[in-house]
Amino acid sequence: MELSVSDLAVSLGNRRVLSHVTAAFQPGRVTAILGANGSGKSTLVKTLAGLLDADAGHVKLGTRHIARIEPRERARLIGYLPQDPIVHWNLAVRDLVALGRLPHRSPFAGASQDDAMAIGAALAATDTHALADRGADQLSGGERARVLLARVLAGEPQWLLADEPLASLDPVHQLGLLDQLRALAATGMGVVIVLHDLIQAARAADDVLLLKAGEVVAFGPASQALAHQPLRDAFGVEVMIVPDEQGRLLPVPIGRTR
């Protein structure tokens, strides 16, 4: 099911953060949202996840308005990975990943066979099986990122919305996580991620949405959106387009636009 926004406007307090945003995100593809700091990327992802109300316009999953979907059902359809990898208590990794099953469980119900299988699959997909009995406090940054991704995957959502999942990861783990997101999209899941790095976006994303001051500068296939003019408009930077070994065109920032 397509996840779409139409003429969306969102405010935080009295400040208008997003205006006239229109875009349709496709399942089975990785869409990267990019933009300068404060351009409204996180706000857009939270609104897509149904966590913020729109002032105007709407967010739809297929033909249904996201605001009218009951929160638990919405949680089963859309998995959201927040920007800060917070874990407030020192939960064991297995319990942490099991939190992803909450929308599937009725109050006071214990874990079902389905829950156990989904948790096992999520641990396997993120290669975190070996960490299952460790406490969250004993994880490195990379391990924690993988475990929190496993938490979202355990919910078996149709959409995965991740806000800056690469922040605080070293290059190896960044590449690993991006490969994982691509693999998930290949299974038919819709993946929307907020990124900062133009090169990572060019490598991992099928589509790119560029935001500037809350408005869409460009939205389309990565090769078109990550071109000279849109990047000049969105970031005020000049880029050199360099092909990588697989022929993908990578935009390397080389200076500010004069």
Place this chain on the structure above:
Amino acid sequence: MNRPLLLILLTALVALLFAGSLVAGKIWVPPSVWFTGDPRWWIVAELRLPRAILGLAIGAALGLTGAVLQGYLRNPLADPAVVGVSSSAALGAVAAIVVFAANAPLVIFGAAMLAACGSMLLLAGLAWRADSQVAFILAGTVLASLAGALTAFLISIAPNPFATAEIIDWIMGALTDRSFAEVQLASPFIAIGCALLLFTGRALDALTLGEAAARSLGVRLARTQLLIVLGAGLAVGASVAVTGVVGFVGLIVPHLLRPLTGAKPSALLLPSALGGAVLVLAADSLVRLGPGAAEIRLGVAMALLGTPFFFLLLLKMRRSAWS
């Protein structure tokens, strides 16, 4: 620790201490004379039984509320005092004593519950739709300060030294001389409050990941907040209304049990209710055993016993963090 085993152990401990609470006191009443014509049996039936029931109920209420609030606020320092309900209930009781010169348990209870419910509604109103723990803590702290100031004001205008003595005596918290009248008054509110609080487990677990992630997992934070405000208001309000202020239980019990239950907030709720009952029953039995005719006040004893114990615990935690 294995959860069923922990629950069985705690339940057994509650049963043991409940029986101990009927036996222990200035006059020991062994089980052999229970249900007989022995005059000592009436001490159990009329004085110690209601006292033990109340000890169990308020211990459970305070322990459970502490565990819920620590989970909700994601702060191991939270306790029922944070939401200001204890101070508000105390204010209600003090107002009844000073303004209406009341000394009937029903009037004092009614005033305390009224104040607890009023503060609860105010808290819900102040923090409503903020969906945020910061608004909740601020609103609770402001209410607690206001109630504290008004209580101090009422004490200062108390009409005579007897009223002042009665207020201070009441505020210190005790289970002494409580009857079945108080049990009947408080237990329904405590039971309903605890039941509401037990419904928060899933939301508390989800909040481990922060508010945004919890909402993305389908948790309605406003509803969770309402459950907590109502549950804590009823359970703690009714507890304070019959015993005065008994601190420390809500803070210390979840701390003691967390190493045994694991860190998952929902796993801590039922054990904390049982653990609270264990602590209050034990402390209330101990205060009766002191020398002299008078008893140490339960609230005072709890702080006196609890503080060094808590410091030891802190020291142990720091040592394990260092090693």
